Amino acid sequence: MRLRALLETEALGLRLLSGEDELDRTVRGVMTTDLRDPSRYLSGGELVLTGLAWRRDEADSEPFVRLLAGAGVAGLAAGEAELGAIPDDLVQACLRHRLPLFAVNESVAFATITEHVVRQVSGERAGDLAAVVDRHRRLMTSGPAGGGPEVVLDLLGTDLDLRAWVLSPTGRRIAGAGTPLPAEVGAVLAGEHLAATRTGRRGPHRAQVGGSTYSLFPIRNTGRGAAPAARDVRETVLSDWLLAVEADAGDWPAARLDLLQGVTQLIAVERDRRDAARTVRRRLAQEVLELVQTGAAPAEIAARLRVAAPVLLPGLGAAPHWQVVVARVEWGEDGAVETGPVAQSLLEEILVDPATSGPDSADRIAVAHSGDEAVALVPLPAVAPVAPGAADPDAEAEDGVRADAGAGAGGDGGAASGGSDTAATGGPAAGPAAGGTAGSGAGGGSRAGGSGAGRPAAGGAGRGLHAETLLAAVRTPLSAGLADDGRLTLGVSAAVHSAEGLRGALEEARHARRVAAARPGRVCAAGHHELASHVLLLPFVPDDVRRAFTARLLDPLRDYDRRHRAELIPTLEAFLDCDGSWTRCAARLHLHVNTLRYRVGRIEQLTGRDLSRLEDKLDFFLALRMS
Numbered sequence: 355m356r357l358r359a360l361l362e363t364e365a366l367g368l369r370l371l372s373g374e375d376e377l378d379r380t381v382r383g384v385m386t387t388d389l390r391d392p393s394r395y396l397s398g399g400e401l402v403l404t405g406l407a408w409r410r411d412e413a414d415s416e417p418f419v420r421l422l423a424g425a426g427v428a429g430l431a432a433g434e435a436e437l438g439a440i441p442d443d444l445v446q447a448c449l450r451h452r453l454p455l456f457a458v459n460e461s462v463a464f465a466t467i468t469e470h471v472v473r474q475v476s477g478e479r480a481g482d483l484a485a486v487v488d489r490h491r492r493l494m495t496s497g498p499a500g501g502g503p504e505v506v507l508d509l510l511g512t513d514l515d516l517r518a519w520v521l522s523p524t525g526r527r528i529a530g531a532g533t534p535l536p537a538e539v540g541a542v543l544a545g546e547h548l549a550a551t552r553t554g555r556r557g558p559h560r561a562q563v564g565g566s567t568y569s570l571f572p573i574r575n576t577g578r579g580a581a582p583a584a585r586d587v588r589e590t591v592l593s594d595w596l597l598a599v600e601a602d603a604g605d606w607p608a609a610r611l612d613l614l615q616g617v618t619q620l621i622a623v624e625r626d627r628r629d630a631a632r633t634v635r636r637r638l639a640q641e642v643l644e645l646v647q648t649g650a651a652p653a654e655i656a657a658r659l660r661v662a663a664p665v666l667l668p669g670l671g672a673a674p675h676w677q678v679v680v681a682r683v684e685w686g687e688d689g690a691v692e693t694g695p696v697a698q699s700l701l702e703e704i705l706v707d708p709a710t711s712g713p714d715s716a717d718r719i720a721v722a723h724s725g726d727e728a729v730a731l732v733p734l735p736a737v738a739p740v741a742p743g744a745a746d747p748d749a750e751a752e753d754g755v756r757a758d759a760g761a762g763a764g765g766d767g768g769a770a771s772g773g774s775d776t777a778a779t780g781g782p783a784a785g786p787a788a789g790g791t792a793g794s795g796a797g798g799g800s801r802a803g804g805s806g807a808g809r810p811a812a813g814g815a816g817r818g819l820h821a822e823t824l825l826a827a828v829r830t831p832l833s834a835g836l837a838d839d840g841r842l843t844l845g846v847s848a849a850v851h852s853a854e855g856l857r858g859a860l861e862e863a864r865h866a867r868r869v870a871a872a873r874p875g876r877v878c879a880a881g882h883h884e885l886a887s888h889v890l891l892l893p894f895v896p897d898d899v900r901r902a903f904t905a906r907l908l909d910p911l912r913d914y915d916r917r918h919r920a921e922l923i924p925t926l927e928a929f930l931d932c933d934g935s936w937t938r939c940a941a942r943l944h945l946h947v948n949t950l951r952y953r954v955g956r957i958e959q960l961t962g963r964d965l966s967r968l969e970d971k972l973d974f975f976l977a978l979r980m981s
Contacts, residue, residue, distance in 0.1 A: 355381050355474045357429050357454055360401070366470060367462035368431060371445050373454030379428045384471040386464050390414070391421055395623060397616075398426035401471060403464045405433045412443035419447040429454035431467065503529035503621050510599075510617065514610075517600040520573065520621055522703050523548060523592050523835060524828040529621075535598070539563050541831050543570060547596045548835030551587060558603045558614070569603035570596050573618045573625060588691045591835050592683065593699035595625055632702070632719075638662040639720035639731045646857050647724070655853035666720055666733045676856060677818050678847040679705070679730040680863040682871075686839035697728035700832075700842070704824055705730060727867075729860065734818060734849055821846040821866065821881035833876040841878075843870040848882040900980045907977040910960040922960075925953045929965065930975050 358377040361368055370377075382399030385392070388407035396402075402422060409415065422430060430453055432440050440457050448455040458467065503520050508531035510516045519530035525544035527535055542563050547570040550559040558569040573595040597618050603611060642662060645655045659676070681701040683693045698721050705719050721730045821844060825832075832842060845867030847859035862882050870880040911922045925943065929950075932939040940950045954965055963970040 355471070357381060357401070359474070360467075360471070361456070363470065365462075366467050367459035368456040368467075369459070371440060371455045371457055372448045373429065373452065376429070376452060376454045379454065381428045381471060384468050386468065390418065393421040393425045396422070396425035396427060400427045401467075402427050402430050403433070403458070403467060404430065405464075406436050406441075406444075409437075409441065409444070412441065415441065415444040415447040416450075419444070419451050419453055423451040423453050427453070429456065431456040431458050433458045433460065433464065435460040503624050504531055506617055506620055507531040514613075519598050521547075521596050521598055522706075523594060523596075523700070523831065524703055525831050526703070526706065528595060537827075540598075541827070543568055543598050544596065545831035545834035546570065547572075547598075548591060548831060549837070551591050551594075552835060552837045554587065558599075558611075560602065560604060566600055567602045569599045569601055569614075571599065571614055571618050573597055573621050586691050588685055588840065589696060592696055592832065593703070595621065597621065635665060635720040636698075636722060638665060639722035639729070642731055642856075643722045643724060643729050643860075646860055649857075652853040655856060659853055659856075662720065662731065663733055666731075675734040675818075675849040675851050676859065677732040677734060677849050678856070678859040678863040679732060679819060679824075679844065680727055680860070680867045681730075681842065681844045682727045682867060683836075684726075684841045684843075693726045694723035694728065697726070697842075698723040701728040701730050701844075704828055704844070705732070727864075729863075732819060818849045819846050821870070821879035825877055825879045829877045836876045841871075841876055843867050844879040845870055846879070846881045904977045904981045907961055907963070907974060908981055911957060914956070914960055920953065920956070922953060922957050925950070926957055926974060927978060929954060930971060930978070934965065934971065 356377065357379050360366060360381065361370055361377065380399060381401050383397075383401070384403065385396065385400045386403040387395070388405055389395075390408045392402070408418060419430070430448060432444065432455065434440065434457055440455070445455060447453075458464070507518050507520070507529055510518050511531050517532060519535045519540070520528040521535075521540050521544055522528055523544055525537070525541035527537075527540055543561055546561040546563075547557075547559055550557075550570070551572065558571045561568045561570060574590070597614070599614065603614070638658070638661065642655065642658050645658060679701065681697045681704070683697045683700065685691050685693065702719050702721050705721070719730065721728055723729070824846070825842075825844065836842060845863045845865065847863040847866070850856055850859045862885060865885055866880040866882055869884055870878040873880075908923065911926065914920055915922050925939075928942050929939045932942060936947050936950060940947045943950065945953075958964055963973070965971060965974070
């Protein structure tokens with residue numbers, strides 16, 4: 355439709371103020387905005403509606419109109435409800451840039467004009483799908499109150515009968531309308547998308563899960579004002595969102611593919627907003643990290659922590675305890691990829707509770723990066739002490755799994771939990787990081803429990819993050835993105851209760867990460883509890899020494915088992931696990947004690963060792979651990 359047709363529609367209440375010679379311009383869509391610079395959300399041909407809230411004085415009109423004209427909009431319609439008569443400086447600016455300007459009577463709602471334009475454009479295009487994008491743009495660019503990605507996906511469902519979800523690179527659901535996407539399906543789809551992206555294939559990518567076909571679209575902002583495109587796919591593959599649509603896009607017409615590409619652009623705008631909101635938290639973490647690394651006085655570090663705590667744990671004041679998480683991403687021998695920002699973005703995602711959704715679920719995670727590693731500062735809210743005589747929920751938990759803490763720190767509800775040795779911090783400040791979820795401050799769900807080893811030291815910090823639990827839900831998709839040349843290693847410190855302990859926590863987390871790096875696998879983690887064990891030493895034993903040591907002790911037993919099916923290796927493992935107790939070991943193996951004594955005697959005969967001696971027991975124990 356043309357601008358002239360809008361002017362001639364009396365119900366719209368439009369009055370032409372400038373641009374009479376430009377009324378034959380074609381209107382391809384409509385957008386409502388009060389942003390001072392909406393150009394990044396414009397593609398050309400729009401009728402822009404504005405309430406003039408962006409205008410503070412007459413000097414603002416010229417740059418606003420210049421941006422609209424540069425974006426190729428069809429015309430500008432300004433409402434009279436805010437300022438009454440349209441300012442003359444705006445009229446003059448539109449005249450200079452040959453931009454048609456209309457005044458909208460205060461009795462006419464912008465929604466009336468919007469619906470009229472959408473209806474007319476849709477009719478003229480005979481159902482052209484781009485009309486839906488116009489509606490989406492209007493909703494998305496109105497800010498958070500406009501509904502965000504959820505509204506876009508809801509419109510995809512109602513207008514095109516397409517079920518779609520926005521997923522993080524780990525498969526966590528960020529947005530979706532209608533039926534929730536199962537977490538395990540999201541993880542598989544994210545892995546398929548990451549694997550396809552690493553091969554260099556252009557989206558959409560096709561994936562089949564559970565009998566359903568999905569089309570996976572990368573979400574990247576390629577419009578005006580977007581960041582420069584990455585030179586290497588590895589710079590962004592582990593941080594980009596994706597749009598999963600339950601449909602096979604292979605047989606779609608070009609118009610529908612263009613529509614979905616437009617939707618990904620709109621969602622990319624929301625992603626940019628989210629990243630911008632993280633700036634303060636990243637800066638706080640960076641400042642604390644720099645103070646710790648440069649050996650600043652504890653009083654100065656404590657002062658910065660007091661500033662950070664209310665941001666990360668609103669309403670609770672200073673956090674009584676902190677943990678440090680260090681992550682590093684490495685790409686083979688290639689040093690051309692800057693990995694610090696990659697690790698930073700990825701660690702922010704890992705520390706979010708996978709049970710939560712939404713782009714702002716990580717709104718209390720503070721991650722800095724230094725060189726090629728990312729460092730997260732995780733506040734742990736206090737846990738109420740157990741009253742005298744009351745049952746200790748940690749003591750009652752079976753198999754070392756703790757009960758959920760219940761109330762969250764910060765009021766988001768839920769609690770993140772820890773793994774086997776370090777339990778999770780309850781509450782909002784503990785998302786996935788805590789206990790494998792939002793430990794750093796994303797509120798919401800929980801992952802797993804922890805064991806007695808995770809009990810706080812004097813003064814008790816309640817619960818903390820468990821290294822292995824953090825990666826449990828994300829290992830599969832991230833391994834696909836890391837492919838054959840990438841590695842992610844992560845280390846977690848113990849909780850510290852003061853600024854004096856923060857430097858030690860940082861070093862502890864870095865040592866734990868190095869332990870993880872010595873292990874095989876694409877995605878590895880280690881916690882502080884492993885630094886006080888023989889486990890710390892084993893990864894650093896040279897491979898040739900390992901092989902020689904284990905072969906000398908265990909190969910004779912393996913050969914004997916292979917020839918006689920005697921099960922000497924399982925017997926040795928059980929005997930050591932039972933601390934050399936004949937009766938307990940015999941009961942575990944369902945053997946008569948005499949049979950057990952015969953087997954142990956055969957082990958000693960084949961190896962020349964004496965299992966009554968502590969030194970020989972220790973050698974066998976280490977050989978089994980290294981084998």
